[in-house]
Amino acid sequence: MRAATRERMISITALVPVISICFLVPKAAAQSDKYSKMAPVDQYLMERNAEILLARSAAPDSISSAATILVLGRQGYETAVRGKNGFVCMVERSWMAAFDSPEFWNPKVRGAECLNRQAARSILPITDLRTRMVMAGHTKAEIVLALKAAFDNKQLPDLENGNMVYMM
Amino acid sequence: MFFTALKDGKDWGAGASGSPVVSGPYWFLSSKEPSQAKGLPPILVFAVEVAKWSDGTAAPMHQE
Numbered sequence: 001m002r003a004a005t006r007e008r009m010i011s012i013t014a015l016v017p018v019i020s021i022c023f024l025v026p027k028a029a030a031q032s033d034k035y036s037k038m039a040p041v042d043q044y045l046m047e048r049n050a051e052i053l054l055a056r057s058a059a060p061d062s063i064s065s066a067a068t069i070l071v072l073g074r075q076g077y078e079t080a081v082r083g084k085n086g087f088v089c090m091v092e093r094s095w096m097a098a099f100d101s102p103e104f105w106n107p108k109v110r111g112a113e114c115l116n117r118q119a120a121r122s123i124l125p126i127t128d129l130r131t132r133m134v135m136a137g138h139t140k141a142e143i144v145l146a147l148k149a150a151f152d153n154k155q156l157p158d159l160e161n162g163n164m165v166y167m168m
Numbered sequence: 169m170f171f172t173a174l175k176d177g178k179d180w181g182a183g184a185s186g187s188p189v190v191s192g193p194y195w196f197l198s199s200k201e202p203s204q205a206k207g208l209p210p211i212l213v214f215a216v217e218v219a220k221w222s223d224g225t226a227a228p229m230h231q232e
Binding site for chain 1: 169171172193197208215
């Protein structure tokens with residue numbers, strides 16, 4: 001994994017918008033229109049094995065080795081490896097940032113993470129819906145409306161207690 | 169990282185001097201237009217910085 005240091009740096013950079021930690025957002029980026037629209041889809045995709053490896057790197061081997069692994073396809077996330085321990089590892093893209101983040105469409109963002117069972121039940125469905133809509137070409141405004149409707153219609157679950165995500 | 173329904177990161181000491189805990193909103197960074205988030209459940213994300221990556225190598229820590 002040490003050879004993946006560069007990937008990890010990309011990952012930590014990615015973590016910034018993905019988890020919406022305000023104080024880490026660079027001021028220069030916040031003032032930029034560099035990523036004002038979605039880039040060509042190919043720029044968000046990764047080679048499948050590299051994506052699996054990066055996804056697993058989000059947690060210690062004792063957790064990620066038995067986790068389900070998701071990879072991004074052209075319609076959304078797909079199961080690449082079916083796990084046994086309830087954890088789900090994946091590489092988030094920029095559109096999981098806050099909707100008003102200047103990095104929302106940054107195609108370089110890669111945020112490796114492993115969700116525990118509770119997060120997989122309550123956070124992953126949000127990720128899945130957002131991602132499917134992005135890959136289908138919807139705008140941010142359309143995605144927000146769809147999320148609101150999905151919560152209103154109980155198609156998205158309430159936040160569970162005990163949810164947590166490894167990003168290390 | 170922890171996803172919570174809390175409203176204030178101070179409840180976990182997020183952002184306090186010397187604290188490894190940080191927090192941020194999930195849906196929108198800006199609070200200028202709270203109506204944007206109307207209809208979405210409040211989610212506040214907490215992250216706890218760790219000194220090592222999963223493979224044991226040193227991780228960069230946030231400097232105040």
